[in-house]
Amino acid sequence: MLRIATWNINGLRSFTQSQLKEALDQIDADIICLQETKLTGDVIDEQIVTFDGYNSFFSFSRVRSGYSGVATLCRSNLVPVKAEEGLSEVLAPEKCQDLVECYGSTKLSxxxxxxxxxxxxxxxxxxxxxxxxxLTVINVYCPRADPDRYEERLAFKLDFYHLLEARAHALVEAGGHVVVLGDLNTSHKPIDHCDPGDLEEFQSNLGRLWMDRVVTSCAADEGRLQLVDAFRQVHPDMREAFTCWNTQKRARATNYGTRIDYILLSAALSNSLVATDIMAHVLGSDHCPVRAQLEVQLASDPVPLPSLCSRFLVVGKQQKLSAFFAPQAKPSSKEEPKKPCAQAKNVAPKQTSLTAFIQKRPRLETESAAPNVVAAPRNAGAADAWRAMLSGPRPPPLCSGHKEPSVQHTVKKPGPNFNRLFYACARGEGHKDNPESRCNFFQWAPKK
Known part of the structure; x- marks a missing residue:
């Protein structure tokens, strides 16, 4: 059995080493394809990326630092015979003997x-x-049609789809099997989306039209390129099977998401599919892993590591992946002794606590021991101000739907209300008929 998984990790450096190891152990696959690693060449050039028990193969963004990026992890006893970065041959090194090749034909310049x-x-x-x-595994992180540059990025996305299709078709035409997996950034059918809206408009989306042409849910005719959706072949009618959620709106708690992470198999290979599952219990990203199990056997002849393997990226001393992760604070066994001050002059006095200040406050006029003095009336406004300050901030208002404390948010959209504070229901976004999802409560916070 061969287990293959895909996971948009949303930033490799956001994980500690132990967190990543725990996640990979949960996924428990022979080949794990990661997307959106956000590791770029300016970080990697002087360090090698290694994972315990895996060999890794990376592609890094050349246009922005900390952006995009994919990585394929293969168990140490499962060495690929060839490896290559990119869908076209423009990144292929000259005189490299272990390229996948089979680029296909395209009209792109x-x-x-x-x-x-x-x-x-x-x-x-x-x-x-x-x-x-x-058997070629194509790990992809397909572009998103960014609303801020919609026309430009939509064209970029469709050209990427076209190039992906041409490469997969060429590999199948050459007599091989293909697995295309990763974040495709398109939910194929209405069943794959929590809120498809108008179905005619939903299905006319250009990304979905491409998937309609290339992707099917069952074994297809081998006479043309047809990639089989592994999940839908095993679970054709399963609803609310999502792989991505808006975590800022806590939509994962109500499972209000989309299925945009896929494992697609060439038609002949789809006959070897045994099982597939969405691993929503694996946390750490706004996506979850998807895994498939194939009944195939790989050749056991030992082969050298392809030159793309990250072991060969190191310049100088070899380092492990732990160098990229957020450091974990280590508890100290004993406190370090404090060093004496070099100069004792002009040392600022310690800040007096509020309690000490109140205890040492000047006597009010009503407490004056001077005879024949009429005390001034207490300032009620000042007393209320002190009372409000000492009692802390006001509690948030209760939402109208659940009578629970709301949560404060900040308006991020440019406009007259930019940076203004407001309160909304603390529950996750979800369907309107779901009583566990967020209610419509909204209230502006008082201006300071």
Missing amino acids: PDRLKQLDSEGRAVLTQFVLSDGKP
Whole structure:
């Protein structure tokens, strides 16, 4: 059995080493394809990325630091015979003997191909089955049509889809099997979306039209490229099977999400599919892993590591992946002795606590011991101000739907209310008919 998984990790450096190890152990796959690693060449050039028990193959963005990026992890006893970065040949090193090749035909210009591969969105690793046929795993992080640059990024996304299709088709035409997996940034059918809205508008989306042409839910005719949706082949009618949620709106708690992470198999390979599952219990990202199990056997002949392996990226001393992670504070066994001050002059006095200040306050006029003095009336406004300050901030208002404390938010959209504070229901976003989801409560916070 061969277990293959995909996971948009949303930033590799946001994990500690122990957190990542725990997540990979939970996924428990022979090949794990990660997207949105956000590790770029300016970080990697002087360090090697290694994972315990895995060899890794990275593609990094060449246009922005800390952006995009994918990585394919293969168990140490499962060495690919070839590995390559990018969907076209523009990134292929000269005289490299272990490239996957089979690029297919496309009408895209060389400049466009360079643009499409410059964001670090694809890594290919190739294995050989026991019957001698090649099996190519294409790990992709497909572009998103960013609303701020919608027309430009939509065209970029569709060209990326076109290039992906051409490469997969060429590999199948050459007599091999293909697995395309990763974050496709499109939910295919209305069943894959928590709120598809108008179905005609939903299905006319250009990304979905591409998926309609290329992706099917069952074994298809081998005469043309048809990629089988592994999850839908096993679970054709399962609803609310989502892989991505808006964590800022706590939508994961109500399972109000989309399915945009896929494992797609070439038609002949889909006959080997045994099981597939969405691993929503694995946390750490706004996506969750998806895993498939194939009944195939790889050739057992030992092969050298392909040159793309991250072991060969090191310049100087080899370092492990732990160097990239957020440091974990280590408890100290004993407190370090304080060093004496070099000068005792002009030392600022320690800040007096509020309690000590009140205890040492000047006597009010009503407490004056001077005879024949009429005390001034207490200032009620000042007393209320002190009382409000000492009692802390006001509690948030209760939401109208659940009568629970609301949560304060800040308006981030540019406009007249930018940076203004407001209160909303603390529960996660969800369907209106779900009583556990967020109610419509909204209230502006008082202006300071």
